[in-house]
Amino acid sequence: MQKPQGFAKVIIVLTTITAAVMELLDTTIVNVALNQIAGNLGATIEDIAWVITSYAIANVIIIPMTGFLGEYFGRKNYYLGSMILFGIASYFCGMSESLWELVLWRFFQGIGGGALLSTSQAILFDAFEVEDRPIAAGFFGMGIILGPSLGPVLGGYFVDNYAWNDIFYVNIPVCILATILTIVFIDRKEGEGKNRKNMEIDYIGIALLTLGIGNLQYILEKGESENWFESRTINTMAGLCAVGLIGFIWRELTTEHPVINLKIFKNKVFAMSTIFNLVSGFGLFTSVFIYPIMVQRINGLSSTETGLSLMYPTLLGVFLFPMIAKYLSMGGKPIPVMGVGICIFVVFGFIGGSATPEMGRWDFFPMHLLRMMGVAMLQMPLINQAVAGLKPSEYPAGIALSNMIRQLGGAFGIAVANNYATHRAAQHRTDLLANIQAENPWFQQRIQGLTQNMLQKTGDFVKSGEAAYRQLDAMVNKQAYYLAYLDTFRLVSVVFLCILPFLWLLRAPKKTKEELEKIMKASEEAH
The missing domain is CATH 1.20.1250.20 (MFS general substrate transporter like domains)
Known part of the structure; x- marks a missing residue:
């Protein structure tokens, strides 16, 4: 398959880097707006932390499955679907009128955003010859550092000058533009998504991964506020995390169709x-x-x-x-x-x-x-x-x-x-x-x-x-x-x-x- 050249290659680089920046930016953009969101939605500072936690948990659960999901649905289809989900979830985050409504849509935003990171990297690497992969890595590395660093800047600007909702609405025009560019300039790989009939979905592996990684992320995010292992909740989560991760590793190493290739x-x-x-x-x-x-x-x-x-x-x-x-x-x-x-x-x-x-x-x-x-x-x-x-x-x-x-x-x-x-x-x-x-x-x-x-x-x-x-x-x-x-x-x-x-x-x-x-x-x- 011929690699993209010229203008098409530039567009692919810009599209994938923008998607990665947008996903990582949303991990930090809300940090400086938590007080305003809590006041507007009538939530406590402790509960408002779920706005960050739900996004992070969804991210960490979906990211390791992106390789399998991209192969199952077809990488381009999965990428487009995730981008559209991210944009829709961003809109409803801004429209949320209660804390738990916002937490729910942040979770869906994290599900869509997790694919943008890994799939963007895979698409970007495929646009370069093997000997030029370090250049692709350089471009992707720019996105990795720009996202978390720009988040507090944009968040602070919108909070100081506009409303907290705007930190989510800013994603929508970017998603629309990236979606159009993806449809026009990013090609499907030969045979992409055609093996779906021969692929078995490892539902048990997905469930165990969700159980293990989801609880691990919760422990890391909420452990300090819950006094770590002095809390019954944290101890329960730790037990579920151990069961999930051990069971997941055993399942993926023994099944013929693993959702993640741990080998x-x-x-x-x-x-x-x-x-x-x-x-x-x-x-x-x-x-x-x-x-x-x-x-x-x-x-x-x-x-x-x-x-x-x-x-x-x-x-x-x-x-x-x-x-x-x-x-x-x-x-x-x-x-x-x-x-x-x-x-x-x-x-x-x-x-x-x-x-x-x-x-x-x-x-x-x-x-x-x-x-x-x-x-x-x-x-x-x-x-x-x-x-x-x-x-x-x-x-x-x-x-x-x-x-x-x-x-x-x-x-x-x-x-x-x-x-x-x-x-x-x-x-x-x-x-x-x-x-x-x-x-x-x-x-x-x-x-x-x-x-x-x-x-x-x-x-x-x-x-x-x-x-x-x-x-x-x-x-x-x-x-x-x-x-x-x-x-x-x-x-x-x-x-x-x-x-x-x-x-x-x-x-x-x-x-x-x-x-x-x-x-x-x-x-x-x-x-």
């Missing part, structure tokens, strides 16, 4: 790449999660300012992806590039762990530019390396599993960061309170100054003293959380340091020219 984990390079994908998701999502909380609570940045401080370095960092892709397509070695990316992430974590409360928006620019360099140099080669040792027929399963692992890494990272920051804040508060003693001259001077300030406003000495202690307590809490956020940035560095020695396990056997030609031919014939 590709026999490939050492792919198996190791999943670990790096997990850590990559951990670093990408954790840094984007902790930074906005810190600068809004400690440095006083608004939602829009926070989003912009993330966006500008991201846009500059995007230029690195084509450069790295060009280097790899010319025969450059991916392992050293990934090693440099990991080292940059280590430096980024320690620099983030040295931030001060006085820093403004532009003071964080060098730090985030460094983060983008690390993401580009780690993520770009990893996207290509994850399928480097697989057969073309195994690409759909490999791509889907890689994307699922990255999403789980992000969810795991956010859960760990949230839990770690909370515990470190409690420890720092205890340490700070140890210095607040009656005989401490600094404490006496500070409390007297606060009391005098309050006395000038109230004229009541007793109430001024009580207000001064409350103000001091708030200052201690703020300092404790500030130190905890710095610790969390350093934790990111430690995690990346731990995986650095395992880079050598990612080396894929070098293929001869004849083998590359066979892979190219098989890739064109693969479903």
Whole structure:
């Protein structure tokens, strides 16, 4: 099958990248709008978190099945159907008049969006020759970092200037345009969807996957607010998760028609790449999660300012992806590039762990530019390396599993960061309170100054003293959380340091020219 050329190829690149950006953007765009949504729908802050959780659970459930569903329905049909579902669900999200109505449509939005990520990558890779796949990986990597980074910017802009509903309506014109471009420019592969009659749907495998992954995602999203394993709900979910995952693995390895081909984990390079994908998701999502909380609570940045401080370095960092892709397509070695990316992430974590409360928006620019360099140099080669040792027929399963692992890494990272920051804040508060003693001259001077300030406003000495202690307590809490956020940035560095020695396990056997030609031919014939 002839590869698309010229204008058609450009349109395919733009369409698939836009779809991937849109899907990932919706994972973070609602984060800065939760307060407004809660107030409008009359929901509590704890319940409103389901707006994020439902989307994430749907994403993680559907992503590993995209390879099978694309083969069953035909990749183009599945891609179009998912895009239309995403657009319709976005419309009803904006029209929702109750919390649980919004949660339901966010789940359907996640079902449609999950396919946009993996199927976009597969379509994009198919548009390039095998030796040019690093360039395709570069384009796709741009989408992976743009989506989560642009989400808070657009979310903050719409919340500050319009209504929270608009963060969902913005998807609709993009979906319509992408649907039209897909119909016109993306061709069906020869024989696409024609094997449906000979395919058996592994309903048991799908049910077990949904049970295991759905409960795992719930635990990661809600564990902190439910006090982890002190909660009966979390313990029940953990048991169901174990049953689902163990049963799913057994089912997929023994059935003749698995919904996900887990046997590709026999490939050492792919198996190791999943670990790096997990850590990559951990670093990408954790840094984007902790930074906005810190600068809004400690440095006083608004939602829009926070989003912009993330966006500008991201846009500059995007230029690195084509450069790295060009280097790899010319025969450059991916392992050293990934090693440099990991080292940059280590430096980024320690620099983030040295931030001060006085820093403004532009003071964080060098730090985030460094983060983008690390993401580009780690993520770009990893996207290509994850399928480097697989057969073309195994690409759909490999791509889907890689994307699922990255999403789980992000969810795991956010859960760990949230839990770690909370515990470190409690420890720092205890340490700070140890210095607040009656005989401490600094404490006496500070409390007297606060009391005098309050006395000038109230004229009541007793109430001024009580207000001064409350103000001091708030200052201690703020300092404790500030130190905890710095610790969390350093934790990111430690995690990346731990995986650095395992880079050598990612080396894929070098293929001869004849083998590359066979892979190219098989890739064109693969479903």
